Amino acid sequence: MAIARFWREIKQRYKGIGVKCGNCGEIFFPPRDICPECRRESYKKMDEYELNGTGEVITYTRVEDPHPEFEDLCPYVMAIVEMDEGVRLTGHIVDVDYDDIEAGLEVEASMRKLGEDGPEGMIYYGYKFWPIDSRRGE
Amino acid sequence: MKTKDDVGIKGYAGYVPKYRIKPEEIGDCWGEDGKTMGRGLRVESKSVPSPDEDVVTISTQAAKWAMKRAGIKGEDLEAIYVGSESHPYAVKPTATIVAASIAASPHMTAADYEFACKAGTAAFQTCMGLVSSGMIENGMAIGADTSQGAPGDALEYTAAAGGAAYVIGSEDLLAKIKETVSYTTDTPDFWRREGEKYPQHGGRFTGKPAYFKHVTNCTKKLLERTGNEPDEYDYAVFHQPNGKFPVKAAKKLGFSKDQLEPGLLVTHIGNTYSGSVPLGLAATLDQAEPGDKIMVTSYGSGAGSDSFDIEVTENITDVKEKDVPTIEEVTSNEEFVPYSVYAKYRDKIEGGR
Ligand SMILES: [Zn+2]
Numbered sequence: 001m002a003i004a005r006f007w008r009e010i011k012q013r014y015k016g017i018g019v020k021c022g023n024c025g026e027i028f029f030p031p032r033d034i035c036p037e038c039r040r041e042s043y044k045k046m047d048e049y050e051l052n053g054t055g056e057v058i059t060y061t062r063v064e065d066p067h068p069e070f071e072d073l074c075p076y077v078m079a080i081v082e083m084d085e086g087v088r089l090t091g092h093i094v095d096v097d098y099d100d101i102e103a104g105l106e107v108e109a110s111m112r113k114l115g116e117d118g119p120e121g122m123i124y125y126g127y128k129f130w131p132i133d134s135r136r137g138e
Numbered sequence: 139m140k141t142k143d144d145v146g147i148k149g150y151a152g153y154v155p156k157y158r159i160k161p162e163e164i165g166d167c168w169g170e171d172g173k174t175m176g177r178g179l180r181v182e183s184k185s186v187p188s189p190d191e192d193v194v195t196i197s198t199q200a201a202k203w204a205m206k207r208a209g210i211k212g213e214d215l216e217a218i219y220v221g222s223e224s225h226p227y228a229v230k231p232t233a234t235i236v237a238a239s240i241a242a243s244p245h246m247t248a249a250d251y252e253f254a255c256k257a258g259t260a261a262f263q264t265c266m267g268l269v270s271s272g273m274i275e276n277g278m279a280i281g282a283d284t285s286q287g288a289p290g291d292a293l294e295y296t297a298a299a300g301g302a303a304y305v306i307g308s309e310d311l312l313a314k315i316k317e318t319v320s321y322t323t324d325t326p327d328f329w330r331r332e333g334e335k336y337p338q339h340g341g342r343f344t345g346k347p348a349y350f351k352h353v354t355n356c357t358k359k360l361l362e363r364t365g366n367e368p369d370e371y372d373y374a375v376f377h378q379p380n381g382k383f384p385v386k387a388a389k390k391l392g393f394s395k396d397q398l399e400p401g402l403l404v405t406h407i408g409n410t411y412s413g414s415v416p417l418g419l420a421a422t423l424d425q426a427e428p429g430d431k432i433m434v435t436s437y438g439s440g441a442g443s444d445s446f447d448i449e450v451t452e453n454i455t456d457v458k459e460k461d462v463p464t465i466e467e468v469t470s471n472e473e474f475v476p477y478s479v480y481a482k483y484r485d486k487i488e489g490g491r
Contacts, residue, residue, distance in 0.1 A: 014239040050241075072189040072482060094188065095156045095471070111198045111239050112190040123226055125194060125235060134156075134471050135463045 003122055011048075013126035016109055018087060020049035027051075029087040053109040054132060055083035062098050069115040081107055081129055092128040106132040145270050146311035146448070149208025149457065152302035152420040152465050153199040153282075154407050157186040158472045159480045161295050167477045168290045175295055180381020184298040184408025186475060187284045189483050191299065193222045194232050196282045196413075198239045200303035203462045205240060207312075208305040210276060212241035215305070217277035218248045219264050221257025221412045222301075224284045225250055228332070236280070254328060255377055256438025257281060258302070258412040263318055263444060265306035276307040283411035286484065288336035296380055298408030302416035312454045313423065313432070317364050317447040321356035328439035339439075348441050349379065353387045356443035357435045361391075364447045368392035372430040375418040377437035378404035393433070400425045407469055412438075419448075421465035428452040 009030075011017040018029030022045030023038040029051060035042035060079035063070075070076060077093040079101070093101060094112060107129035116123045160183050165172015176182060187196070197220055205212065220232045233248035251257040251264075258281015265277030282301020287293025306315075327348035330337040340348075353376060361368070368374070374397040376384035381404050388398050401418035403410075410417055415436040422432055432448040475483075 010238055014235075015241055092190075094190065111195050112188075113192060113195060114190070123192075123194075125239070128190070135468050 006122070006124055013114075014111060016051035016053055016127060018049050018051060019046040021045065022047055027085045027087055029083070029089060049085075051083050051085055051087070051109075055081045055089075055107060055129075057093070057101060057103055057105040057107060058082050058088065059103065060093060060101055077101060079129065093130070094128045095130045095134055100131070108132045144308045144311070144314070145266050145306065146308075146314040147304055147423075148210070148276065148307040148310055148312065149204040149206070149305040150302060150420050150423055151200050151203030151207060151462055152300065152413070152417045152468060153196050153203070154185050154300035154410070154417070154465075154469050155187040155191050155196070156471050156473055157188060157483070158183040158406075158474050159186050159477070160474065163477045163480070164294055172295070175292075178382075179295055180385075180405060181296055181408055182405055183472075183474070184296060185300055185410070186480055186483055187299040192226045192284055193220070193224055193282045193301070194226055194235045196284070196299065196301040197232060197236045197280045197303065200282065200301050201236055201240050201278060201280060204278070204303040204305050207457050207460050207462050208276075208307075209310070209460075210305060212237075213245070214276050215240075215242040215278050216246050216274035217265060217268055218242060218246060218280070219251055219261035219278070220280045220282065221251040221253065221259070221261045222281070222283050223252055223254055223257065223330070223411055224286070225252070242278075253442065254438035254440050255283075255379070255409075255411045255414055256436040256442055256444055258416045259434075259436040259444040259446070262304065262306065262315075262446070263320070265304075266315060266318065269306055269308050276305055279304045279306055281412035281414075281416040283413050285409070285411045286336060291336070293337070293339070296404070296409040298410050299413075300407055300410035300417055301413035302420045304416065310453060311451055312457045313426075313448050313450045315446055315448055317360060318444060319356060319359045319363055320442060320444045321352050321359060322442035323352070325352075325439070325441035327441055344439070345383070348439060349377070349383055349437050350387055350390070352441050352443040353377065353435050353437050354391055356445045357391050357433070360433065360435070360445035360447055366431075366433075366447065368397075368433070370431060371397060371433045373397050373400060373422045373426065374433045375401040375415055375422055376435050377443075378402065378414050378418060379409045379437075381405050403465070403469070417465060423450070423454065424458075424464040424466065426450045426454055428454055
């Protein structure tokens with residue numbers, strides 16, 4: 001991953017910061033410059049908007065033949081999560097048995113290591129999801 | 139050290155990775171009697187970080203929850219100090235990554251601390267000084283580690299992962315820090331040279347002249363300074379390199395096992411190094427009532443101790459109603475792994491150094 005690109009995306013990767021269209025109120029993640037509905041009306045009205053970090057699993061899959069970077073985590077689970085604000089994100093589901101995951105599972109974003117450029121290179125951090133109940137003794 | 143009347147804790151929270159390993163699993167791998175080893179150290183299991191967890195991720199989760207309890211936003215923090223001996227980078231601060239992840243940057247000061255297992259309490263004192271002097275309103279002090287023992291070394295039975303974060307301020311305090319004292323000497327009980335993977339330790343040299351000397355002298359000084367007797371405290375938290383040392387030190391000083399009990403986490407999660415005292419204090423605050431008094435003494439090899447005289451306020455009741463998990467809730471989510479999984483995870487962590 002290019003360091004400059006990662007650095008530009010830190011806000012969205014660490015904090016889940018997207019944008020809200022100042023014209024129609026629609027929320028977008030990742031952020032975009034123009035609202036596809038409002039087009040010119042949304043120009044310079046796309047304001048930063050922080051997702052509250054919780055949502056529910058829409059679909060999920062177990063990855064057994066991973067990207068080399070994720071070998072130590074294998075097998076791991078990737079899911080499409082619909083956030084409370086309505087936007088859909090793709091991310092890892094962590095700290096849960098595959099059998100305990102189902103559509104509708106409530107999850108929460110937490111910062112994890114996404115990868116690194118080898119032992120000498122940069123470490124990349126970003127959000128992954130865990131079941132919202134998993135840290136509440138349930 | 140002199141403190142103002144109005145400095146203390148506004149919010150706190152801890153985080154411990156989910157995975158655990160038992161001493162017998164580790165012992166089996168090295169042809170040792172792990173069960174007996176664990177019994178001797180009074181450790182039944184220790185926490186193991188997932189390959190995607192490190193001091194940054196542990197600190198960030200604890201910091202988010204501590205802010206929620208304190209009812210503040212990232213921009214309300216003017217200082218962040220992260221104490222650890224396992225910072226992911228040798229050069230590049232953990233504190234800047236944590237600050238970005240909780241939206242505290244850029245109008246703030248930040249730095250990483252290192253002082254073996256007491257780097258977290260050193261961060262407490264720095265924040266207290268900045269708040270007391272009026273330089274800042276709110277600061278964050280974090281102690282967290284993902285520590286390693288060399289394969290086959292006795293440290294491998296206890297070296298664990300976890301951490302806790304504290305918002306230090308002067309208003310809306312859930313606990314006042316009424317006094318702090320330190321005791322610091324040049325003692326070669328434990329070290330890791332730059333570029334080396336694993337620490338070295340002075341064997342038998344780690345007990346009496348190191349842990350016990352510093353912990354007892356520092357605590358005695360605090361008692362002398364405050365005029366308090368051990369039995370005036372409701373709780374006491376000592377650094378927990380194993381389950382034996384804090385109990386022995388407490389007994390020697392005149393504290394009871396009951397006073398230690400709520401904060402004695404080492405038995406199930408192991409030695410979380412810089413996270414040890416901050417997590418022990420967090421677990422104690424989880425149970426505390428308004429007016430309770432807590433005595434805290436950390437220890438870091440090399441060597442030094444910091445002691446704190448803490449008094450819980452009526453705000454503790456409101457703070458407990460916020461939707462933040464207690465230490466008991468966080469640590470009750472556990473999954474035991476065999477040595478093979480532990481080794482895979484551990485190698486990955488080494489690679490990160
Ligand atoms: Zn729009």
